[in-house]
Amino acid sequence: MPQIIDMRSDTVTRPSPEMRRAMYEAEVGDDVFGDDPTVIRLQEIVAELLGKEAALFVPSGSMANQVAMSCHTSPGDEVYLEAGSHVFNFEGGGAAQLSSVMFNIIEGFRGALTTDQVEARLRPGDHHFAPSRLIWIENSANRAGGTIFPQTEINKLEKLAREHGLGFHLDGARLWNVAAATGKSEAELAAPFDTINVCLSKGLGAPIGSLTVGSKEYIEEAHRYRKRFGGGMRQVGIIAAAGIYAVENNRNRLIEDHRRARRLAEAINELDAFSVDMEGVETNIVIFDTSPCGLLGPEVNERLRENGLWGTSFGGTRIRLVTHLDLDDDDIDRAIEVFRSCYN
Numbered sequence: 536m537p538q539i540i541d542m543r544s545d546t547v548t549r550p551s552p553e554m555r556r557a558m559y560e561a562e563v564g565d566d567v568f569g570d571d572p573t574v575i576r577l578q579e580i581v582a583e584l585l586g587k588e589a590a591l592f593v594p595s596g597s598m599a600n601q602v603a604m605s606c607h608t609s610p611g612d613e614v615y616l617e618a619g620s621h622v623f624n625f626e627g628g629g630a631a632q633l634s635s636v637m638f639n640i641i642e643g644f645r646g647a648l649t650t651d652q653v654e655a656r657l658r659p660g661d662h663h664f665a666p667s668r669l670i671w672i673e674n675s676a677n678r679a680g681g682t683i684f685p686q687t688e689i690n691k692l693e694k695l696a697r698e699h700g701l702g703f704h705l706d707g708a709r710l711w712n713v714a715a716a717t718g719k720s721e722a723e724l725a726a727p728f729d730t731i732n733v734c735l736s737k738g739l740g741a742p743i744g745s746l747t748v749g750s751k752e753y754i755e756e757a758h759r760y761r762k763r764f765g766g767g768m769r770q771v772g773i774i775a776a777a778g779i780y781a782v783e784n785n786r787n788r789l790i791e792d793h794r795r796a797r798r799l800a801e802a803i804n805e806l807d808a809f810s811v812d813m814e815g816v817e818t819n820i821v822i823f824d825t826s827p828c829g830l831l832g833p834e835v836n837e838r839l840r841e842n843g844l845w846g847t848s849f850g851g852t853r854i855r856l857v858t859h860l861d862l863d864d865d866d867i868d869r870a871i872e873v874f875r876s877c878y879n
């Protein structure tokens with residue numbers, strides 16, 4: 536069996552010895568009573584980084600999304616979001632069950648929708664229609680290949696949201712990557728939004744954990760939903776310590792992941808068998824298309840897997856590969872070698 540290069544996701548990383556030490560040494564309390572000092576510190580660090588009043592630690596990005604959705608909406612409300620959104624595709628229909636909202640799904644470009652597209656879908660304030668309530672953005676956009684939402688469009692969408700009294704939420708599971716790629720601070724990127732979710736368990740390499748971030752009032756309400764959804768945890772400072780370590784030590788190195796993703800994408804794109812939208816390779820995700828060789832994604836993915844390169848089939852002819860903390864330049868060399876030996 537060849538050595539495995541696991542590029543299924545940036546969630547597959549294992550905590551480093553230093554991160555484990557931080558976990559071992561963490562001071563803890565009962566976080567449901569609000570007295571775990573390590574969780575409190577993590578929440579303060581992340582709220583300050585994003586330039587918002589408060590943050591709440593939750594077990595997963597999906598729970599952060601479901602909590603935010605419930606806080607922003609009432610049953611029957613309408614939410615505007617892009618067709619590739621994680622909350623629409625990959626959260627088990629959670630928003631339908633937990634928030635009972637209507638999704639107004641917009642096909643965007645590289646994961647980004649435009650202000651004109653949203654404006655055209657807004658409902659008149661008439662009782663025939665679902666109340667327009669929330670604009671939901673994802674940045675970077677996972678399913679589109681880690682693409683970055685244009686900031687000018689975000690600013691226009693904010694204006695639209697304000698004019699129509701809509702909430703404006705960012706699923707920033709990989710906001711850290713956007714900050715690293717653009718040179719903008721997390722606070723700058725978060726500024727237009729009412730609420731933002733970030734994940735510690737993706738590019739930053741923590742084993743578990745996400746935060747939802749916003750005003751104090753929002754976090755008060757988020758607390759209730761976290762409890763309702765079963766996400767209140769006790770001596771969870773052990774996990775929060777890994778998060779603090781991740782935020783303090785693993786943000787600056789994300790540009791390495793981006794550089795490696797780019798190198799891999801270029802090598803794949805050089806093969807006749809595949810194509811890559813190179814302009815869409817902006818962060819740590821590479822999506823390649825298997826159509827040029829006439830094979831479907833699952834077949835190609837299986838062949839790569841048999842040769843030690845693990846990716847994720849993204850339906851049809853698309854395969855996703857993700858760079859992360861546990862891969863180095865040699866791993867990328869080996870991944871390129873697998874491609875060349877199988878498909879040159």
Ligand SMILES: Cc1ncc(COP(=O)(O)O)c(C=O)c1O
Binds near residue numbers: 596706
């Ligand atoms: C954009 C985005 N949002 C939310 C999530 C959900 O995170 P989790 O897997 O921690 O539930 C993911 C997971 O990959 C994601 O890519």
